Amino acid sequence: MGKQMSNADSGNIPPVRVLFGPSVRKTIPEEVRRLGAARALVLATPHQSDAALEIAEHLGALAAGVFCKAEMHTPVHVTKAAMAHVAETQADCIVAIGGGSTTGLGKAIAYRCDLPQIVIPTTYAGSEATPILGQTEDGIKTTLSDPSVLPEVILYDPELVATLPVSMTVTSALNAMAHAAEALYAMNRTTQTTAMAIDGLRAFVEGLPKVIANPTDIAAREATQRGAWACGTVLGQVGMSLHHKLCHTLGGSFDLPHAETHAIVLPHAIAYNARSASKELAPICDLLGGDNAGLALHAFAQQMNAPLALQDLGLEEIDLDRAADLATTKPYPNPHPVTRADIRTLLQAAWVGDTPIF
Numbered sequence: 001m002g003k004q005m006s007n008a009d010s011g012n013i014p015p016v017r018v019l020f021g022p023s024v025r026k027t028i029p030e031e032v033r034r035l036g037a038a039r040a041l042v043l044a045t046p047h048q049s050d051a052a053l054e055i056a057e058h059l060g061a062l063a064a065g066v067f068c069k070a071e072m073h074t075p076v077h078v079t080k081a082a083m084a085h086v087a088e089t090q091a092d093c094i095v096a097i098g099g100g101s102t103t104g105l106g107k108a109i110a111y112r113c114d115l116p117q118i119v120i121p122t123t124y125a126g127s128e129a130t131p132i133l134g135q136t137e138d139g140i141k142t143t144l145s146d147p148s149v150l151p152e153v154i155l156y157d158p159e160l161v162a163t164l165p166v167s168m169t170v171t172s173a174l175n176a177m178a179h180a181a182e183a184l185y186a187m188n189r190t191t192q193t194t195a196m197a198i199d200g201l202r203a204f205v206e207g208l209p210k211v212i213a214n215p216t217d218i219a220a221r222e223a224t225q226r227g228a229w230a231c232g233t234v235l236g237q238v239g240m241s242l243h244h245k246l247c248h249t250l251g252g253s254f255d256l257p258h259a260e261t262h263a264i265v266l267p268h269a270i271a272y273n274a275r276s277a278s279k280e281l282a283p284i285c286d287l288l289g290g291d292n293a294g295l296a297l298h299a300f301a302q303q304m305n306a307p308l309a310l311q312d313l314g315l316e317e318i319d320l321d322r323a324a325d326l327a328t329t330k331p332y333p334n335p336h337p338v339t340r341a342d343i344r345t346l347l348q349a350a351w352v353g354d355t356p357i358f
Helices: 024-034 046-062 076-089 100-113 166-183 191-213 218-235 242-254 258-277 282-288 293-303 317-327 340-352
Strands: 017-020 040-043 063-067 093-098 117-121 132-137 140-145 153-156
Touching: 017 024, 017 218, 024 046, 024 093, 024 117, 024 153, 040 046, 040 076, 040 100, 046 063, 046 093, 063 076, 076 100, 076 132, 093 100, 100 117, 100 132, 100 258, 132 242, 140 242, 153 218, 166 191, 166 218, 166 242, 166 258, 166 293, 191 218, 191 282, 242 258, 242 317, 242 340, 258 293, 258 340, 282 293, 317 340
Parallel strands: 017 153, 040 063, 040 093, 093 117, 117 153
Antiparallel strands: 132 140
């Protein structure tokens, strides 16, 4: 039932059991038992409650309950409600089906009580492959990295992304590609992480047009899932920079949708950093053409009919000053110097939907 992969060679990161293949979600009872568990709590967003109920049906007597209140950006108040449900059901493992919102909730629970996690992704978010947890409280999103939040098992079932709308497919894919793009110039990058990042980018550059042409192409969907795994895994191994800082600011403080925000900001952030990291970003030009990685990603996003303007997500122009302030309050590693004026200029271009200007 699909090929198993692992990130066991990734330094201090615990090994993860990773399975790919059509209908692999139906092996969920076996995976729960493999973990030594017997009471699985299934997590989802309200929108994906039917998918959660299907997984609970596959689990049968191993299902302890269903909690379908996951939200974007992992609000702490939702996690507290979920923790109460964990206690009430006496769950001994978590099964998260969905995208980054549901995966984030599972991680937040694991961080608090160390329950083992099985993730069944329905997008290309990639967070299932990382030991990173982002949480939002009082309008501020903070990020931590801890081995306890890395899921023990990931089941990539291409049948579950075959019905993902094309628009969501595109933004989710660009979200994943952002992890790999920033990994290329990460300060702690290695030969291995760079190779994995390029593999992930190539999987999307080659696979995404095929998925758009035929969204139910299971082979193309599985290829893009392998890209998501590679991009997500490399995200968990190296530090991120400007792009992720901007997206966390916009998502956590202005409640913008996660994948769409990543898709819009990516070309601008990469163009910004290409001024100091053109050599490191060259693999993007090798895959997409051109001589500026940011402009190449912008052209690719246009070809994929991705969203291009932050104003279309509901961000007000008056919010750009505060966003620039928040994104430059604390210093962080970045290949090109970060100034408040430059970030404000970048955000303006991304808000309007202009071609990257750096």
